[in-house]
Amino acid sequence: MAVEIKRVKYLPELRQVAELADEIWHECFIGIITVGQIDYMVDKFQSLSAMCDQIDKQGYSYLAVRDEGELCGYIAVKPEEDDRFFLSKLYLRKDKRGRGIATEMLHRVFDEALAAGKKRVYLTVNKHNEQAIAVYKKTGFTVAEDVVTDIGNGYVMDDHIMEYVL
Numbered sequence: 001m002a003v004e005i006k007r008v009k010y011l012p013e014l015r016q017v018a019e020l021a022d023e024i025w026h027e028c029f030i031g032i033i034t035v036g037q038i039d040y041m042v043d044k045f046q047s048l049s050a051m052c053d054q055i056d057k058q059g060y061s062y063l064a065v066r067d068e069g070e071l072c073g074y075i076a077v078k079p080e081e082d083d084r085f086f087l088s089k090l091y092l093r094k095d096k097r098g099r100g101i102a103t104e105m106l107h108r109v110f111d112e113a114l115a116a117g118k119k120r121v122y123l124t125v126n127k128h129n130e131q132a133i134a135v136y137k138k139t140g141f142t143v144a145e146d147v148v149t150d151i152g153n154g155y156v157m158d159d160h161i162m163e164y165v166l
C-alpha cells in the first residue's frame, strides 16, 4: 500500500477535496443527522469558499490523502494559541476504510502537532458516530467533555470533545 499524505497548496487540489468532502459527508452522516443538516454543514464548512476562508483567515491547513496516487481522504488541522492542536477533519472514502489508513492519518496529525510544539490533540465527534469514536478510543483519545453547538438554521452539533495527550 502506498499512502501519501501531503499539504494542500493549490486551489485545484482544494476543489477536489471539496468534491470528495461532499461525497463522503453525504455517505457517512446518513442516519446520524438529517440530509438537510448535511447539506447545510457541507456548504458552511466544506465548500471551496469556506475552506479557502479557513486556510487564509483562520489558521487551518488541509492535508490530502492519496492511495496509489488517487485522492481518497483528507485531514484539516489548526494549531491553537495554547498547548492544543485541533484536529478539525479526518475523512476517508468508504472503500478505503478498514485498512489502517486512518492510523497513518492520525500519526501524521500527531507529527504535525509535535512539530508545532503542542502537547495535546483535540477533536469534536458526533456522539452517534460510533465507528469514528471507536477508532479514536483505540488510538488513545479519551472523552474530555460533551458539547452541543448551535450552528444556525435550527441545527446543532451534538458532540463529544475527545483529547489525546502527546
Ligand SMILES: CC(C)(COP(=O)(O)OP(=O)(O)OC[C@H]1O[C@@H](n2cnc3c(N)ncnc32)[C@H](O)[C@@H]1OP(=O)(O)O)[C@@H](O)C(=O)NCCC(=O)NCCS
Pocket (backbone or CB within 6 Å): 028, 090, 091, 092, 093, 096, 097, 098, 099, 100, 101, 102, 103, 104, 124, 125, 126, 129, 131, 132, 134, 135, 136, 138, 139
Ligand atoms: C474515521 C475514519 C477516518 C477511520 O478510518 P478507518 O479506515 O475505519 O480506520 P482504520 O482501519 O485505519 O482503523 C484505525 C485503528 O482503529 C482500529 N479500529 C477500527 N475500527 C475499530 C472498532 N470498531 N473498534 C476498535 N478498534 C477499531 C483499527 O484496528 C486501527 O488500529 P490499528 O492500526 O492499531 O490496527 C473513517 O471511518 C471515516 O472516514 N469515517 C467517516 C468520516 C468520519 O466519521 N470522520 C470522523 C469525523 S469526526
